[in-house]
Amino acid sequence: MYLEDLDKNKYTLIEADNLNYQYMGRVDFENPKAPTIIYAGSMIKTRFTGRSVKVAVKNVHACYENAIGFIIDGNITGKAVIEEHNKDIILDIAEGLSEEVHDLILFKRSDAAHYFDFYGIILEKGCHLEAPEAKSNRRIECFGDSVSAGEVSESVEYVGKSDPEGHEGIYSNSWYSYSMITARKLGAEINNNAQGGIAVLDGTGYFNPSLGYKGLESTYDKLRYSAELGECNKWDFSRYTPHVVIMALGQNDSHPIDYINKDKEKREHWKSKYKEIILDLRSKYPNALFVIITTLLCHNEGWDIALDEMTKEINDEKIVRFKFKRNGIGTPGHLRIPEAEEMAEELTEFIKGFGEEIWI
Structure with a gap:
């Protein structure tokens, strides 16, 4: 109608x-x-x-x-x-x-x-x-890719398997992403700034290939962020200040070339740009806990080692690394609901370990 x-x-x-x-x-x-x-x-x-x-x-x-x-x-x-x-x-x-x-x-x-x-x-x-129940005074923000967005999450018969062919997005449901489940477990509001296919750098990943592969470096500070859907515009960071920031990039960065173990110059550039984004966010959220992760989705461990190096170089006690028990080896396809629950349970316990003071 x-x-x-x-x-x-x-x-x-x-x-x-x-x-x-x-x-x-x-x-x-x-x-x-x-x-x-x-x-x-x-x-x-x-x-x-x-x-x-x-x-x-x-x-x-x-x-x-x-x-x-x-x-x-x-x-x-x-x-x-x-x-x-x-x-x-x-x-x-x-x-x-x-x-x-x-x-x-x-x-x-x-x-x-x-x-x-x-x-x-x-x-x-x-x-x-x-009026609904008042908003939580706990706030999370997540920067991630299709796993953080819950893509193909409802296809539970494909747990541990590649995605069903020709799914056309019918199984995608952000409610069942690990990021949204984690927020609910922690009783927190969340700005889930996740986009399928995205990598850190422009020209890599899978997001918007027809427009030249936009990376997090071009989207993290945007409100409307997809040029395919109209003019992009800037996000006003004063509108939302999170207590916890989840940074979940790395799985898509090997496309089209998995250079992380082969090209030292590109590796350092990738780390430098990701560090630049995180430190810019840190300047806007000076008290937030940043948790840097990848996911259960199968990927080259070299990206995790590079993230270890980057986090150590930043040298900030509230910018931390976390790895899941099945990090990078859990599934060749997107995370289904049980796998997202698995990630959320581990991540929730990790964040809880920092105590109530992180929410102040």
Whole structure:
């Protein structure tokens, strides 16, 4: 259904600038009545009354299936698949609910496969929004690739295996990424700035090959970060100051050439650029704990050794390395939900080991 066809005698659009919406993630509020939801795992939380709920959006498509994930009252879950793009549309979320106040979470399941403008939710006439539970005072930020974004995570029959062929993004779900699970285990808000295929350096990795492979060096300080989906713009770092920063790059940096053990000059350049990004973030978050990791995804151990060297060179007691029990050898494909849980459990315990003072 198109938004212009909404029966206003039966339904009410509660616009996106209503104070009972709570947003999480790097969201573009240039138009507060149509904020753009950009990164995997970005969320909109609210509470509503009534027996049904719909959402009004405009989607900008790049690739794969585009869908909005939803959770109602913690136990009704699913996705609303977006079939039409660049149009003001209405997506059905749920019907036949009980007559009470319901908790609602809407979230972006995938990365730059799309952006969408959020106009608001649609309720039956006479129904209303209420404020959700207050935000956590614990804040995490994650810079990572497709594993951090939860790509192909729902394909649980492929645990320990390569990805199913031609999956077209239907199994991608940021909710089940290790990064989002870790945040929930720690009771923390998270800005999950993860993008499938990304490496540290421009010209490497898999992100945006048609536009020249953009690396973290070109995206870490951006709000809109994919030129395929429009003009990129700068992120205002004053809007969010994390207590913990997860840096999870290295798996994609060997593409197109795995040079880390073969070319000392390129190795030093890679370390230098990654260090430069981390130290710039450190200047913005002077008290944060930085945790530098790779994942269970199979990769050349040389990248981990280079990260060990880089961390030692930085010489900051709150910029630390962590390695998982099956680091770099766990699976040739993306992490499925059980493997993401495994990573999240280990990472959660590691972060807890720094005590409550890291959250002050």
